[in-house]
Amino acid sequence: MRRKRSIHLAQMLLAAMLVSFVLLTSGCGGSSQSQQQATQNKSQLDTALKQAQANGVPASQLQPIVKQEQ
Numbered sequence: 001m002r003r004k005r006s007i008h009l010a011q012m013l014l015a016a017m018l019v020s021f022v023l024l025t026s027g028c029g030g031s032s033q034s035q036q037q038a039t040q041n042k043s044q045l046d047t048a049l050k051q052a053q054a055n056g057v058p059a060s061q062l063q064p065i066v067k068q069e070q
Contacts, residue, residue: 003056010052014065017045021069045069 021041049069052062 006055007057007061010048010055010057011061014045014048014052014062017041017048018065018068021045042069 021038049062049066053059
């Protein structure tokens with residue numbers, strides 16, 4: 001039960017990070033501050049993906065997020 005909750009929490013975190021990343025990058029018109037924020041958010045998403053993999057979240061569940069990121 002605890003493992004299932006951990007996986008669910010990791011999925012929610014990844015989804016939130018992805019949505020934040022998409023929202024911030026879709027509005028980037030060229031402002032250096034916006035681009036810097038987008039780069040930082042991408043880095044955070046990459047870190048969250050690595051943590052999810054390390055915590056045992058199945059690759060099949062992470063694949064849609066990785067595809068959207070690319």
